[in-house]
Amino acid sequence: MKNDTATAASAAPRYQPASNYVDDAFYGWLNEVSLDLDAVTTQRTGRPDAALAAEIERLLTVESRLLDQHAYAEWLDLYTPECAYWIPATRPAGDPRAQITLEFHDRRRLLDRVARLGTGLAYSQLPASRTARQLSGLEIWASPGRSDEWRVRCNFLMAESRAGKRRVLGGWYGFVVRRVGDALRLAFKQVNLLDPDEPQGNNSFFL
Amino acid sequence: MNDPLPLAAGSPSWDWLIQDDRVHRTIYTDPSIFAREMNNIFAATWVYLLHESELPEPGDFRRAWMGTRELIVTRDEARALHVFANRCSHRGATVCREPGGKASSFTCPYHGWKYDNRGQLFGIPGKTAYGAEFKARDMHLARPAQVASYKGFVFATLNPDAPPLETHLGAAAPFLDEWIEHQGGADNIMVGGAQRFHLECNWKMVFDNAGDGYHVPFSHQSLLQMTNARYGGGDMSYFADADRSRMKLYALGNGHTVIDQRPDMYGNSAWEQQRPQPGREVFEAHVRATVADADAKRVLESAVGAGMNLNIFPNLLLIGNQIQVVQPLNAGGTTMHWHATRRRDADDALNTMRMRTQEDFPIMGEMDDAGNFEECHRGLVNFPEDEWIDISRHHETGQDVADEEGRIVGPVTSELHLRAYYAQWKRLMAAEPTLRASKSRIAR
Numbered sequence A: 001m002k003n004d005t006a007t008a009a010s011a012a013p014r015y016q017p018a019s020n021y022v023d024d025a026f027y028g029w030l031n032e033v034s035l036d037l038d039a040v041t042t043q044r045t046g047r048p049d050a051a052l053a054a055e056i057e058r059l060l061t062v063e064s065r066l067l068d069q070h071a072y073a074e075w076l077d078l079y080t081p082e083c084a085y086w087i088p089a090t091r092p093a094g095d096p097r098a099q100i101t102l103e104f105h106d107r108r109r110l111l112d113r114v115a116r117l118g119t120g121l122a123y124s125q126l127p128a129s130r131t132a133r134q135l136s137g138l139e140i141w142a143s144p145g146r147s148d149e150w151r152v153r154c155n156f157l158m159a160e161s162r163a164g165k166r167r168v169l170g171g172w173y174g175f176v177v178r179r180v181g182d183a184l185r186l187a188f189k190q191v192n193l194l195d196p197d198e199p200q201g202n203n204s205f206f207l
Numbered sequence B: 001m002n003d004p005l006p007l008a009a010g011s012p013s014w015d016w017l018i019q020d021d022r023v024h025r026t027i028y029t030d031p032s033i034f035a036r037e038m039n040n041i042f043a044a045t046w047v048y049l050l051h052e053s054e055l056p057e058p059g060d061f062r063r064a065w066m067g068t069r070e071l072i073v074t075r076d077e078a079r080a081l082h083v084f085a086n087r088c089s090h091r092g093a094t095v096c097r098e099p100g101g102k103a104s105s106f107t108c109p110y111h112g113w114k115y116d117n118r119g120q121l122f123g124i125p126g127k128t129a130y131g132a133e134f135k136a137r138d139m140h141l142a143r144p145a146q147v148a149s150y151k152g153f154v155f156a157t158l159n160p161d162a163p164p165l166e167t168h169l170g171a172a173a174p175f176l177d178e179w180i181e182h183q184g185g186a187d188n189i190m191v192g193g194a195q196r197f198h199l200e201c202n203w204k205m206v207f208d209n210a211g212d213g214y215h216v217p218f219s220h221q222s223l224l225q226m227t228n229a230r231y232g233g234g235d236m237s238y239f240a241d242a243d244r245s246r247m248k249l250y251a252l253g254n255g256h257t258v259i260d261q262r263p264d265m266y267g268n269s270a271w272e273q274q275r276p277q278p279g280r281e282v283f284e285a286h287v288r289a290t291v292a293d294a295d296a297k298r299v300l301e302s303a304v305g306a307g308m309n310l311n312i313f314p315n316l317l318l319i320g321n322q323i324q325v326v327q328p329l330n331a332g333g334t335t336m337h338w339h340a341t342r343r344r345d346a347d348d349a350l351n352t353m354r355m356r357t358q359e360d361f362p363i364m365g366e367m368d369d370a371g372n373f374e375e376c377h378r379g380l381v382n383f384p385e386d387e388w389i390d391i392s393r394h395h396e397t398g399q400d401v402a403d404e405e406g407r408i409v410g411p412v413t414s415e416l417h418l419r420a421y422y423a424q425w426k427r428l429m430a431a432e433p434t435l436r437a438s439k440s441r442i443a444r
C-alpha cells in the first residue's frame, strides 16, 4: 500500500515514458486514418515508387517475423515513440473515444504488456502461442499532404498453435509508416479481425 | 468418458454433490446437470438480460440470452420493453439473425411469417390455407413469465412463482445502488460497446472466480510484478496480503456476493493507484484545468472502477465500471460479455479515459484467469476418480460471521463466495419449478 500519494503530482516521473501525445487531436487523426484505410476506392493517389514499396514491404515482413519470434523489444523498436496499436471491437472500427476496443495501446501500455509477458508468469502465455503470419494484397499510398508518411493496408492470416490447440485468425492490418531519419518506422498499427464482435479466444500475445 | 453419476439412478442426492466445504466435479462436467441448470437456474430464477441504455430509441432491438435460450429484447414505439423468444411459431426458425439494430418488425426468413416488434404475429403468406383450429391457437412469439427492470438492469424469468425482482436482489440491491451511484445515477449510464470472450469451461468456473480474492497475488503476479517494476506499485497491490487488508467479502443471500475493495482502493486515491492508461496525463491536465479543485478527485476517480466485484447470481457481474454477463453454452463452454459503460453527464475526455481504463484488465489480467478456468475444467474432466473440488478456505477458522443485517461477512480470501452461491444453487436444483412462456396476444 502506498500512503504517500496525497502529494503525488499528475505527471510524476513514476509514469515513464510520459504519454502526452494521446490527446483529442491524436484520436481525431487515428479516426481519419482508420476511415481512409477502409475506404471503398479503386484509386489510391500517391503510390510509392518500386524501391520505396519494396522497403515498406520489407518493414512489414520484419514486423511480422519479430512478432512470430516473440522478439517484442526488437518489435517495438520498429515503432515511433508516439505510436498507437489498436484492435477495434467492431467492424467497421468505431471511434475509440466513445467505444470500447479489444485493445488500444500507446507506447507506454505496449511496454507494460511486453514487460508483463516478460515476467514469465503470464499464465495465458505459458506456453507461448506459436504464430505464423501471411500478409497479402499489400496497398501503399502517401498520407495526404505529406512526403514522409505512407498508409498501408493488407490482409493477414495467422496460424496459431498453443498447448496443442490450433487456430486461424484472419482479417486485415492497417499501418502508418513514417520516414524518421534514414529509417522507416511504424507510427500506427490497426488490427481488424474478421470477427471482433464475436467471442474471442486467448489473444494474449500481440496480433 | 466414463462419468458415473448418481443422477442417472433417478434420485439425485444434491446434499452429496454439494457439501458445506466441497462440491462434486460432475456439477461442472455432466451434460445432464447442465441441462437441469438451464431450467432450474437459468430459467427458474431471475436472469440478467441487458441494460436499458442498450435500447435507447423506439424500434431498437438486441439479442439476449437466458442460458441457452435465445431472446430478442425490443423497445416499442411507446418506449415499452418487450422480451420474446427468437423462435418462429411456424416451424421454429430463428426470426432474427442480427445481434442488434433497429426494426419495426421481424420477418422469418424461412416462409415469411411477420411479427411486430412486440413479437406479435401479424402476417402469414398464403393465409387462406389455414383453418379455424389454427386460428384459435396462440401463435405470437413466446414471452417469459416475468420481465422486470431494476434501475435500468433488465431481468427475466420463466418462473411465474419467482419472487419480485427486488426481493430476489435483496441485500445485493444496496450495493447495486452504490455501483449505480458511482456512475452518477441510473439515467447516467450508457453502455458503450462490448468485449466478448469464449471460454472452454463450465460457466461456474467464471462465477467461482468472480468472488475469489485468494487467487489475485498468484494468478495475476505478472501484472503485479510489472506494475511494481515499472511504476512502484499501484492497482490491486493491496491483494498481496488480502486477509489483513480492509477489504471484505459479503454473502448477500440468494447466491449474491460482493468483494468490497473500496476501503483499500479508495483509501487514499483510486486515481493515484491506477496504472497509467493511454492519455492519462492529458486527461488529468484537462480535469485540473476545467474542474474545481474540490471536485477533481471525484471526476478523476470516475475514470477508475467502482471498487467492487458485485456478483448477482447467476449471470451478472459488476466489476470495475463494467457490466459482465455470463452466458453458458454447454457443460464445457461459456461466453463472457464485458459491456463497457460511459457517463451521460461526462465530457468526452472523461468517457475516453473510461474506455482506456476498462480495456486494461481484460488484456492484462483476465486472459490469465480465462486460461486457469479452462485448465480447471480440463483437470476436472481428465481424472474422474479424483472427485471433489475443495471450497473450504476459512470454513473452519470462524472468520465468516453474520452481521446485524443478516449478511455473512468474511475475509476477502474466504471461499464463502462459493459456499454461499452453492447453497442457492442446491436449493434451485433440488426444486421442481414451474416454467412458463406465453404465446397469447398482448393486451393493447
Ligand code: FES
Pocket: B088, B089, B090, B091, B092, B093, B108, B109, B110, B111, B112, B113
Ligand atoms: S419457420 Fe418461420 S415462417 Fe416457417
Ligand SMILES: [Fe+2]
Pocket: B209, B215, B216, B219, B220, B365, B366, B369
Ligand atoms: Fe482474476
